[in-house]
Structure formats: structure tokens, C-alpha cells
Amino acid sequence: MNVLASSDGAEYSMGRLALLSVSDKSGIVDLARQLVTEFDFEIISSGGTAKTLQEAGINVTKVSDYTGSPEILGGRVKTLHPRIHGGILARRDLAEDLAELESNSIRFLDLVAVNLYPFEKTIAQPNVTVAEAIEKIDIGGPAMIRAAAKNFANLTVLCDPSLYEEYLAELAKGDISLEFSQKMAGIAFNRTFAYDRAISTYFAELNGNTDLPDAYSISGNKVQTLRYGENPHQPAAWYSNSNTGWSSGSQLQGKELSYNNLVDLEAARRIITEFPTDEPAAAVLKHTNPCGVAVADTLAAAYEQAFNADNVSAFGGIVALNKTIDVPTATALTTTFLECVVAPGCDEDAKEILQKKSKLRVLVLPDLATGEKNTIKAIAGGFLVQASDDLIENPDRWEIVTEKKPSPAEIAEMLFAQKVVKHVKSNAIVVTKNRTTLGIGAGQMNRVGAVKIALEEAGEQTSGGILASDGFFPFDDSVRTAAAAGIKAIIQPGGSIRDKDSIAAANELGIVMVLSGTRHFLH
């Protein structure tokens, strides 16, 4: 057996060698034990890891003994040594590399198992100081992970305890395949990329450069490969980059979530969080547009009102509820075909009722209110980032511009309508009464067209209703059409050069007009 002398004069065999240096020590003892007992590995480890292994009775050489350099600067320098990095980066098929390893008494490494200081977890804790965060920026770990990933043709890197079992299974089959090491290298680079992204985001925040930083990167781990995207010919997958949001929710029952389900569920989540949980609210959506939204005294009543607002469109819809699903609501939900239901909770007996519709996807997302600060859209050669439209409408900032003034009840109704119209694709018009939508005109290329659709949908119930518009009226035609159908109050952002024409028409027709001052386009 070949032996190489260490700097301290000890001799090391030329068997397989693993470097284990882990912050998260879960699974490390089992890994090391199997490497040593079943696969004849020798182990070298940094201080804390070596201690853990020694305490478990595993034979291990400390990195500092192997390199002859003590760990210094309170652990800031442990493995940053040519004897480590030479062993990771050397090419076994290159005579020059072999000669240099030999002349420098460096051994090839076969395995590098490293996981990083918990930077992300540390900064997620409250009141963490900058100094504490900085000390959790791992330097030696990413250096080893990246080096080993680069040299995947000659060794394997494992950057997470969840990979140990797969590696041991590979070993048990014989030699580690190139394909396996390449796969592990990809996972490793993903990890260091995500790690650096977290650090760079932290620094952007420190430097007050958070909202639209000079460099913007998106990373995420695959939650699942989806059957397809918007259409069957479009491959798609779902990625997550945090412990919150949809991937933290639980699916109680039903078919696997599709791409379109997730897009619709997110639209549903956004609209339902407009309504505080002290009053039951329900929204039914199709293709990201609400087709019915209602607030009522009970959750079941809110759902039924939302469903009946447009029961033709609601068939196969996505339902969002702002309160825990109870038995009456579950019963109502099972009377028709729906794609998905999401709520912050579900009572046990309600679960049993929902199971009657076994294909219905029922999701529980306790924190429905937490969404993404920014929205991102791909365009050729890049992407657009904007702050999400999280503006909370405040009637105190609205301007009443007509001779006729709204009653407090009408202001409350307008607030309800504004909360809905904000989530309808532009051009958007919403007609409501008794905090229930009567008609919704979505995604029209001219505003009066959206008005006509909303009014037609509202039909005979329009009389005495209120109308909300996501953008200003360029002409007074929409006001006249609405008043003729019986609308008594209109809320719109204002801002057109012809606002005065619309206001004059409202005065002439004896209806209320309020300018919210805020446009809510949604594309």
C-alpha cells in the first residue's frame, strides 16, 4: 500500500479518503461509520466534526494534524490549505498533477462532505447583529464545495445530509459513477449560488438597496415537476425559495396541483387577503379573474353569495376563503365541481365532508397574507420587476367630486368594490351591492366594453348598485351607460384630461362619483 507522510511525520495509506466538515452534523456519524467499516475509507475532519466523530468512536484525523496548520482566527481558517485544496482539485489523469501531489505529500480526496454555516437561518432570527451575521458567512466550506464540484470527474461532493444515503447506495453498487458525481456537483453549485444570493440580499438590505438592487437574481429549489405548463405542450416546474408561501401549505386531498392551479391559487390568495379575517369572505376565480366575491356574516353565506354571483363561470372555479372551513361551508363546497379550495384552516368534520369530492384539491395555507414583495415578468433578454400592488385603499384619501355625496354605507360598498377591482385584469369594471359582486367586466380593450359586460352580468340587480373602475374614464360614455342601468355611485381613480366631462355627467344624472386617486391596472 502506498503511503504519504503528513507534515507531522505520520504516515497515511493510499486508500480512499473523505473530508467531512459539516455545520449541520445530522447523519454525519452514520455516514462516517459506514465509510470506514464498509468501504474502507479514512476520514479527515475539521475540529467540531472530528470531535463529534471521535465521541462516536470513529477513527478520524483532524485537518490540522493532516495539514500541520492549526485552525486559526477563531475558525475563520480551518481547511484553507494547499494540502486540502490540492487533494480536491488534482486530476488523476494528469502526470503533472500526480507529480505535484507526490512532491507536496498531498493525498487525493475521494469524497468531500461539507455543509455550510447556517447564514440564512441566522439572519431570519430577530435582532441578529451584523457582526453575528458576518461570522455565519462560511468561507472555507463554499471553497471546498465549489472546488470539489468543479473536479467532479475525480471526486464526489455532498453538500447536504439528505444526499448521504444516495451516495452510500452508489458506493454499495461498486464505483461511484461519473453521472452521479456530476449530479452532486450540480446540486452543490445550486447550494453555493443560493447561499451567496442570501448573503448578497442581506448586504443589499444593509446598504439600503433592497427594492430594486443593481443586480437581481432569482433562485429556488424545485418543489415538483408539473405535468405541464399553461398548455400540455409547455413543460413546467414549480420552484420555491423560502419556507413560507405555497410550498409551506398542505394539500389535504385531491389531484396533483397543476401549473394553472398554482397561478389561479396565487391570484385567489392575493384577493382574499384584502379582507380582514374578522369578517368571513369568499372569492371564486377563473383564469386568475374573480367571477364572484362576497363578504357575509358566515363563511358558508359568503361562499354561496360569491358562487351565485356568477354561477356559470364559477363551475370548475378556484375558491379562496379567509377563515377556517367549517361544516356548513364544506357542505356548500361539495355541491358542485370546483378545481381547488384554499383556506387558512379546515375543521376535522369539514375534512370528512370534503372527502366526498375526492378529486377536489383542498389546500390549507395558514399564512395566506404573506406574499412576495415584488412581482417578476420575463421579457426577451431579461425580466421586469415591480413592487406588488399591496396598496391598502383608504377612503380618507378619496375625493368626492359630485354634488351628491355618498352615505357611509356607500363608502363601505365602494371600498369593497375597490378591493375586488384591483384584482381583475384590466380594463376592469366591478358592479357590487351588499358586499357581493353582481357583475365583473375583465380584460377588455376598451373601458366602456368592460362596463357593458359588468352591467349585463349584474342584470336586473344593477339598480342601486355601485360601480368601480380600475382606471380613469377617458370619456363620459361609461358614466352615462352605468347611470342608465341604475348605478347610484361610481368610484374611479380619476386623472383623465376629461375627468370634468365624467363628473358633469354624474351631476347631470344625479349619481355619486368618488375619485380614489389610485389606478389599479393588472396585466
Ligand SMILES: NC(=O)c1ncn([C@@H]2O[C@H](COP(=O)(O)O)[C@@H](O)[C@H]2O)c1NC=O
Ligand atoms: N474557514 C475554513 O477554513 C472552513 N473550513 C470549513 N469551514 C466550515 O466549518 C464547518 C465545520 O466546522 P467544524 O467541523 O469545526 O464544526 C462547516 O460548515 C464548514 O463549511 C470553514 N469555516 C468557515 O469559513
